[in-house]
Amino acid sequence: MKIDKVELIYFSPTRTTKNTLMAIAEGLGAGRVEHVDLTPAGTDAGELKEIGGELVIIGTPVYSGRVPLSAAKRLQRLKTRGGAAVVVVVYGNRAYEDALLELKNIVAEAGFTPVAAAAFVGEHSFAGETLPIANGRPDAEDLRKAKMFGKAVREKMEHKGTHTEPRSLEVPGNFPYKERAKPSRVTPVTRKGACTACGKCVEFCPVAAITLQNDSVVSDGNMCILCCACVKDCPEGARVVEDATARERMEKLSVNCRARKEPEIYLL
Numbered sequence: 001m002k003i004d005k006v007e008l009i010y011f012s013p014t015r016t017t018k019n020t021l022m023a024i025a026e027g028l029g030a031g032r033v034e035h036v037d038l039t040p041a042g043t044d045a046g047e048l049k050e051i052g053g054e055l056v057i058i059g060t061p062v063y064s065g066r067v068p069l070s071a072a073k074r075l076q077r078l079k080t081r082g083g084a085a086v087v088v089v090v091y092g093n094r095a096y097e098d099a100l101l102e103l104k105n106i107v108a109e110a111g112f113t114p115v116a117a118a119a120f121v122g123e124h125s126f127a128g129e130t131l132p133i134a135n136g137r138p139d140a141e142d143l144r145k146a147k148m149f150g151k152a153v154r155e156k157m158e159h160k161g162t163h164t165e166p167r168s169l170e171v172p173g174n175f176p177y178k179e180r181a182k183p184s185r186v187t188p189v190t191r192k193g194a195c196t197a198c199g200k201c202v203e204f205c206p207v208a209a210i211t212l213q214n215d216s217v218v219s220d221g222n223m224c225i226l227c228c229a230c231v232k233d234c235p236e237g238a239r240v241v242e243d244a245t246a247r248e249r250m251e252k253l254s255v256n257c258r259a260r261k262e263p264e265i266y267l268l
């Protein structure tokens, strides 16, 4: 059985989740790959197209051991036709805790049948050259494993007709989920001399926390989710996290999360 079409549905401010999903889709060898990108700020309101049918791959990053709230809310807005779903979280080499279970439950509540799940590792949103945390991941080895995972899902679907599999997919995690981290109100700041007011940070911010006012970048700490898309995507390297507590947290992560973690997969 050739899979005709797979839809990739993701929230991925720094694109490690998106890249992982694309590699899984490659391994699946579907005829067509469509993207439903829930990252842009506009996707938290307005009409979303109906998705689902044959197979979807749904992915989010892990934020403090959970599915990011912005992602959970956007996924809950989707109109779905149901069908089989592959559920994927991508985390920054610390831990994914309850995120995979939470995402699996969100996906099931949306009407899909989770048939496979995985936790992959991506460069930590807070990482940089001076504070490396899983830098460059997903790397070639991760992407190879992602493709193999896609192939394994295809083989399962070919041999078992997993849509009607009576067993339910088991993944690690606890319910009730761990409490969400309190909003930190911390936001990256713009180094004045370096900023050219190009507006890329405004464009890439998934929660519309950044505005350009008289050629000055203004960030709203109450809205910022610290995804660091603006830091990683600024062509001038002008966005930085300066907050002392946040820097301390990043330094600790950089020291404590050095040991390489490998992708984990769960199949029915």
Ligand SMILES: Cc1cc2nc3c(=O)[nH]c(=O)nc-3n(C[C@H](O)[C@H](O)[C@H](O)COP(=O)(O)O)c2cc1C
Pocket: 011, 012, 013, 014, 015, 016, 017, 018, 060, 061, 062, 063, 064, 065, 066, 090, 091, 092, 093, 094, 095, 096, 121, 122, 123, 124, 125, 126, 225, 226, 227, 228
């Ligand atoms: C606010 C925040 C909290 C995070 N919490 C965790 C965590 O609990 N465990 C972990 O390993 N990585 C954590 N990360 C790192 C991201 O899960 C990781 O960098 C992921 O690859 C980002 O996905 P994206 O590139 O699709 O945005 C966190 C990142 C942010 C911004």
